[in-house]
Structures are given as structure tokens and as C-alpha cells.
Amino acid sequence: MSRYNLPDYYETVEEALMEGYTAPIVKNICKLLTAKPPNRKSDMVASICNSIKGDGLRSIWMRMDNLDQTAVSEIVHSYENQFDTSRFMAKYGNVPYTGSLSEYGERKPTLINLLIINGTMPEDLKVRLKDFVPKPRSHTIETQNDVSDTHIQISNDYDYKSKERIEVVNEIPMINMETQNLALQDVLSVLRIIDSGKIGVSDKTKKPTEAGVQKIASILEHGDYYESDKNGDSSEIGHIKAFAWPLIMQSAKLAELSGSKLKLTKQGQKALNTPPHEIISILWNKWLGTTIIDEFNRIDAIKGQKGKGKRGLSAVSERRRCIVDTLALCPVGKWITVENIFKSIRALDNNFVVTRDEWSLYICEPRYGSLGYDGSHKWEILQGRYTLAFLFEYAATMGIIDVAYIPPSMARDDYYSLWGADSLEFLSRYDGLQYIRINSLGAWCLGISESYKAAPIEKQRILKILPNRDITETKTPFPHSEAIFLETIADKTSDKVWKLNPDKILIAYEKGRSVEEVKEFLLAKSEHDLPDTIVSFFNDMIRRNRLLSDEGNARLIKVSDPVVALTLANDSRLKDLCISAEGGYIAVPSSNENAFRKKLREMGYGISVS
Amino acid sequence: MSYHPENPMIVQSDKTILLEVDHPGYEDARDELARFAELEKSPEHIHTYRITPLSLWNAASSGVTDDTIIEIFNKYSKYDVPQNIVEDIKDNISRYGKLKLIKRDGDFLITSDDQYLITEITHNKHVIPLIKQQLNHLEFTIAPLNRGHIKQVLIKIGFPVEDIAGYEDGDAMTFSLRDNLLSNNLPFAMREYQHEAIEVFYAKGSATGGNGVLVLPCGAGKTILGLAIMEKYQYQTLILATNITALRQWRDEIVDKTSLCSEDIGEYSGEKKEIKPITITTYQIMTFRKKKEDDFLHLELFNKQNWGLIIYDEVHLLPAPVFRTTAEIQSKRRLGLTATLVREDGLEDDVFSLIGPKKYDVPWKVLEKQGWIAEALCTEIRVPLAEELRMEYAVAELREKFRISSENPLKNNIIRKLLIKHDDDNVLVIGQYISQLKIISTELNAPLITGKTSNPEREKLYGEFKCGNLKILVVSKVANFAINLPDANVAIQVSGTFGSRQEEAQRLGRILRPKRGENRAHFYSLITRDTRDQDFAVKRQLFLTEQGYQYEIHDYEDVLKEKEI
Structure with a gap:
């Protein structure tokens, strides 16, 4: 931060009055305390200091109105000496003026300008005030038990017949989504679809390809937040959850790029057998520190986030911490409007900045549309949109918060006045988010509750396994995660029937999945015990698989004389380094190759290059 | 999409219908489905039916309408019926009778x-x-x-x-069914399902009846159906059976259950060329010719007599030359009998057009529940390959591998063990390789029947087995078809013909005839573990499980340790 931006600090009120105000302002303050102020500035300051000696300070505080007293109490009982107007405004909805004063301005000083000088309270005053100024009330986050089924949206229109402006009221259905169970299912579905090697991501940005996003959207329980409709608004909205999942998986190192597709890492494979809520907890904690993406990048309409603009952006982990600290103070199971979340982030002293260089960010055009202009970079535009993106795309996707939302188009009007925003249907795809609610999974991940009691897993007996290796789906809708898993071990032979495919199971085995796992999966999902033929099918496979193991690469050496081959392979110096093979061949494991060659040379043999 | 989890049926867009067997509504749904769909697979829990043009035409021929079928689907289906299925049904049903x-x-x-x-x-x-x-x-x-x-x-x-062009009447032949069997004087009566099948085929003597196929499981009394239908029409009849053994069993059945005597019955085979009011012949002799370019001389038998009825036993095995001749004798009444309409050559539509539509079908499970056929328990026993054969097996050609693994001598230990377990039972040991069967026969001191065994010798041995003097019979593949050994209740298959699904079913069929006492039959298949033998066995196993047979798999060691099997 530039030294010019360092906040003022005054040790004493005398110092503050002398340095912070000009003589005319000091005179106006002095007039508030005495009818006849002296003429010289130093005398005026001495007179003021005299007035606030002893009980004078208390009587001055008593003369202040409620708002001013609250402002004073906020500073007195904070660690800082500066008055945080943004926070105060968020908490109380109004704010006294404590900024700089000018002798030419119309604004006359009031008593608060004596205690808070240019936004700062002198240290000596703060110490004395602490003796009698009561603590301010703590911030209460407003909540509600339910959310309405609809959202009333009011817009203005022009009636060409009456030639008058009219108000148009639209009732928009509100989508109320309890995300916890969805996320617990989605997390497994996504892991499995990644395991199937069908999700492409960019090797530079790690972001999923359009095809990958579509694939993920197709397997999510209840799909993405907005249905993809190429002819409607939602194609502009794009995918949210489906975009987020591959990044979330990569950030926790459960998946990584292999060629152009994602594949599960060892941790990812392990996660397949981990209770889903534990996977979510890992993903959430990893996400808070990830740099794989700055969620603010997803506010497509705000340009200038690359190059110079990128350098001005603040650290994402700090932004996330501020939001998460606020969430951790939210009541569990209660709906909270996003406006209240915005207010609470500031009121709870968790405010953050998105950029230190608003001038680099812009809408539409860098000069006219720059967000550096006064009023352009207000909280809702930068911090607000970042918060929405984080909450909607990541927190809700991971099932930490439930959400109630409407389509983003015209959902917020806070950006209408920005230059270049006229043609935008919405400033961000997350503008439709209206309410959030911390659910029990969220409470556990946020540390509000110590434990998470996963809902008793109703054993989903959704398959009938038949002795002829047919697998029939018996419930609808058939969970996507199960369908993805079945795809890796069976062929779909008709709408509801699969057939176990030994080849696919062996391919999965060679990729690291155990046959026991497949068997356990079927057992867990089957409405009956596994038929004898199926048990044998798996047991045979398990037994056969144990017969072979990959021992790594080896170099094959042909010895033209079979007797020499046998002699070398059994020589005491070589026999531990190589394996005798049929037909005059010697196989040398790669790890032994150098030692083998050395010993061979010592014995007087060299290997020709073929 | 509407969802009715309380219903037992799923209609799929590929024209298959899944039916939950354990569902309370299963039986009602099954009875409805059987009218217009073919049972394709019937493993435990879920049965798969398929609607085909043939099955729909079969249904249409018996008066089922498209509206009825769609109504049945809507009544029993868990999900909406796919639109393509509705259209397909309407289209196919409308074609029949045009x-x-x-x-x-x-x-x-x-x-x-x-x-x-x-x-x-x-x-x-x-x-x-x-x-x-x-x-x-x-x-x-x-x-x-x-x-x-x-x-x-x-x-x-x-x-x-x-x-509906009707038939020519054949020459008359008067006879009746006996009230008591000639052989043992026990009362003889038709079972209810046999009555139903006969009435459907006969159709009160109208032109809509008189041709078609009756489908019944092995052991459910197909021969008796043939006799009863012959008795209905009272015409001179030509019967085509699969081989000479089956021919003689037909002859014995006719004598045993009708007022006809053996003089009324002609045997037209390799050995005899008799033509009598009731003549029985074999597909073998019908399709016999000395050289490939010669004509099938014996096909003239169809026209040598004014037959009023022709019976095709095991119609799924009907050879192509007989089809061709049958096409020319459409004015004769024709009855096909089979346990399965599935033909490995895919000529089901020829059966439909030349013999006639399927007239009656009853799921074997129903008959099993009613006690008309034995409950079959299939057990596969995995035997390790004898140590001394492992290397020989490892370096052998594929075909030889199958033989080595099939002839695994360790299988003999299991046979002995099973014979101890089934010492009161009548056991057939069935195999593919004569050398292997000879060794087994010698070890067990049991007679062996192969293709080389003369017919009188076969008859004698079968007779002794039937009357209980012989408890164990070792047989080669000659026994696959139409040997009526009612009291055989244990079959031990020591080797099979690669993956032949039909063979496995036919061999199992040998022991399905109803038994006195617990009415249960055991079918053991001895397989050499991790060899070609097992690879082929898997194919046969899948087929049997699809047919709904219970299947258990045991290990050699467990069986030798006298573990309950």
C-alpha cells in the first residue's frame, strides 16, 4: 500500500486538531464549546483541550446524538482508531460525516468532528472514552425461515399510448435448491466420469472444455442450476456447477491432466471408496487455498482482468477467507438474503478488496467504461459479484449452502448506471442468486458444528443381478453415478439392462480398480444376494489376476549360443541381475541393466547394438 | 415420465419386456404377455420377453388386437410405453390378415x-x-x-x-385312447394343460385349426399331445421323429396308450421301409441320399399315402429338405411339437408359414410348480487339471486343449463321489469323447451306449435302466435327443460339444421327466478349471441360467471334502 494512503494516527487530540484541521475549522469546533473562542489557532486548541478535561469529555459525549455516539463507540471498542464508514453503513444503514472538512464548504463541524478528526480518533481520547462509552451492539445477521416461491421483479416501461412511464411487475418462480444431498451424489458421479476418461480440460487454464462441461452437466443430479438452452438466455449463462466440478477436483489433486483428459490420481481413486461427506470436506478446505482460478475471472462482463489488471487483483485466498469467516457466523438452517450477506461481510469486519487498481477494470471499453470512476466500483460491483460467484459456483456446488435463485436476467439493477452496461442482460451469471442457507454439511465444513452426521445411507437396492450376468435397473430415476460406474464394467444392452463385460472389468483392474470393489458395488446395489454364477465369475477373475503382476520393463538380450545363454544366466555374478528366458534369451530388468552390463564386461562380454 | 413402481413390467424401446418374477403381479402379467411375446430369457428374478413380428402375428392369428396389447402394457408397465413400440405393434398387428x-x-x-x-x-x-x-x-x-x-x-x-383354404381329408383310421395303460394298467388321463393345447390346435375341427406348433418343455408330455390330436382327427398319420430311438419310443407310446397295436404302425427307417396307417419315420432317412447330387428319394413318403395329419417331432430340428417338401403338402394338417422355437439356423419364420403359427406355449416353471416336470438343480464342479497334463495342455493346439481338459482324469474322482451321494438314484453319465467314456464305464462297471451300439442292445440297456435293474448308464451324444428315460434323475456331464447351448438343454431335458418322490433332478457338469473346458462351459452355463435353471458352482476340493453340494 502506498505511504500516501497510510491512515492518519494522532497520539493526542491537541496534535490532531493542530495537524488535521485548519484554523477556521478549529474555530467552528471551538464555537460548539464556548461562545467566545480565542483568535489564535493554538489558543483555540488549548481552549478545546481544556473543555474536554475531566468530565468535560463525558458531557460532550452526552450532547451527541445517537448515531454519533454509536460511531464513537464503534471506534472506542475496536482495535483501530480509524472510523470504517463502509462497515458502519453496512451495520447501521446510516453514517455520520467524519471525513475532511473545508472552511469553504457548507458542511459545518459537529461534536463528532472533535472526537473523530479526519476519520481518526486520537489515541488519548480513545483511552478516556473507553471508561464510559458502552460497547456497541454486535451485528445480527437477519434471517428467515422460508423463502417465497416467487420473486417479484419490478421494471419500468414506457406506455406509448398514454405516453407515461409505467411500472411492470413480474412474478418470477424462485428455484429453491437443497444442495447437500445433490453434492454428495454428484461428487461420486464426477469422480467416476473423470475415471472414465471422458472429461477434457485445457492444459493451460485447467478449465474444462465445452464437451467436458456438457458431459458433466448430463450426469449431475438435477442437472446444472440453469438448463442449457441454446436458443434462450441460459446459453449465455453457461454452465455453473458443471464448470466448477473439474476445477474443484483438480484443486484437491483428486484429478489431474493426462494427455488432454482428466484422470483420477491415487487420492482420487481412494476417494471413490471414501464417504462422500468426507470427500466434500477435503474439497472445500482445499478450495479455500487454491489458485487454480480466481472466481472473479468468471464475471465475464468485467474486462481488464489480464495483464496489468491482473497484477492489481488481490489474493483470492484472502477474499475467500473473508466470506467464509462471515458464513461461519451465520445461523445454520436459516435463509439469508444475499444483500444481508453483503452487509454482514462488512459489518462483521470481514471486508475485502477485489482489486487495488479499479482503473484497469472496465465494462465494454477501457476508457469510458473504466471502473475507476467514482460510483463505478461500488461494493456490489466488485466484492459483491465476487461473493456471488464464490457462493453460487463453488460453495453451493459443493453442497455447503442451499440456494434460492431466479434467472440472472434483470435480477439485479445495481449495474445499470455503469457505462457500457446497457446491452448486458446481467452483469454476472450469478446475479440471480437471492438467498443462501447454511446446511448441516456446510455447518460441519465451516466448523460451526463439530461433527457431521451423514444422513443414514439408505441402501439403494436398485439393481437386480441375474445369473446370466444381466444387470437390470429396477428404480427410476437411476442415479447417474451408478450408471457411470456400470459403464466401466458392463455394456448397456437395452434401456434398463446391462451385461457384465469381463474385458471392461479387466481394463478397469489394470487401471487400478480392484475386482473386489466391483463385486462389493454390485452386492451393495443388488436387491438379492449375488447369484452363484456371478460370485464364481468374480472369484475366478480375482484368482486369475493374482497370478500375474507387472514387474516393470526389461531388456531382452539374444545369445546366439543357447549354452552360453544358460551359462551366463546361471553365473553367480549375474544370476541375481537377470532372468533366463526360452530360446537363448536373457531378460534383464531395467533397474538391473547397468549393473548387469558392468558385470558382463568384467567377464569379457559386450552386447552388440542391433 | 410417469412411474408406477407397483407394477411388475418394464417395456423397453428395443422391443424387449422385462418382468419381475418375485412381483405379486408376475403371474397375471406373464399370462397376458405370453399371448403376444416370446419368452427370451428366464433367469432368476427377471424374465425377458420379446415382441417380434412373428410373435405379434401369432397373437393376431389368435384374435389379440393391438389395443389389447397396448392396454396390457399400460396396465402392468412401470414406465410409459415407448412410442416406437406402440407404433410397431399397430403396424405389425394390422399386417396380419390383410x-x-x-x-x-x-x-x-x-x-x-x-x-x-x-x-x-x-x-x-x-x-x-x-x-x-x-x-x-x-x-x-x-x-x-x-x-x-x-x-x-x-x-x-x-x-x-x-x-383359411382348408385341408384335404386323409384316409380314415379309427382308434381311441386307452383309459388304462397297456404296460401297467395304471389309469391314463390328460393333464389340464394338455387338454388346453389340444383344444387350441383342434379349434373344433375348423380351418383355423389343424396346423401349428405346440411348445412344451422336455418331459411335459409332447408325445401324448400328438396321440391325442391323432385321436381327434382319426386320420392316417405320418410322424417324423429325430432318430431311430425316438421313432421306437413313439411306437411304444402309441401301443401303450391307444387301441392301436404294433401291426398298425409302420417303421420307415434305415432298417425297415414299412408304410402303414400310422407310419413313423426319422429326419435322417427323409434326408438320406447316396450322393450329394442325388435326390432325396425317401421324401416321396409324404405322398405315398393319403395322410390326413403329419406330426413333426422336435420341429426346431426340422431339416431344410423336409421344409421344402412340407411347402408342397399344405393341404395336409400339420402338427409341430417342440420344447423351443429357437432355431440355430434362424428359420423360425419358415416354421410359422409352413408348419403353422405357435398355438400353445406354457412356461416350464409353471409345470415345475405344478409338479408335471421335475425341478432341476444344476451344479458345476470345477476340477483342477491333473498335474501330469498341465504341460501337455500348455503346449497343445486350441482344439486339442479342449479335448485334454475335457478328458481330465480327476473328473473321475468326482464322478465316484457323486455316485456315492446318489447311490439310490438313476444316473446318466454323459460325455463327448468315447475314450473317456470307455474308461469311466470300465471304472464304474457300468454299460456304455455309443453310436456304435446296436439298436437292439440300446433298447435292452434302456429297458433295464427303466425297470431299475441298471442304476448307472454311461452314454455318448447319441442320448442327446428323445430318449425317454423317465426315472433318470441325475445326469453327470463329463464333457460337452464346445459351447452348444442346445446340447446342454437337451441333456438336461433327459432328466426333467416327473419323478416319483421328491420330483427333483440333478444335473452336474464337470469342468476343468481355467481351461478351454471352462471357457465353453461358461457359454453353456449362461444359456441354462437364461432358461431359468438354478445354478451352483462348487470346487473340486470342497466336493472331495464331502461338503454338502
């Missing part, structure tokens, strides 16, 4: 109300040679000899013909 084959003034006519359809088929290159004369835009005549051929051609282009 073309009729009638007889007018001695001429055979193909007729329809749809002139465009007649126009379309009269321009078909396969139909043109069969047209004798086009009378108008709604009908044309055909030669009497082409009655079968025209039906064959038209079904192949998707238009089944309703043949």
Missing part, C-alpha cells in the same frame, strides 16, 4: 381388401413366378403346389398370410 389364402371353386386365391397391397406384392420379383393368374386388383390365383411357397415368400417381405 392377405388371406382362400379356396374358391377349386382354385387357391390370395386376396385382400387393399388394392395397393395386392399391387405391391404382385410386383415383387419373388411373388411374380408364383402367380397363376391375376383375377382383378384385389385377388390372384396360385397353383395348389405353391400354397406353401407363397406363404414363405410373403412372410419374408413382411406380410403373413392367413391361410
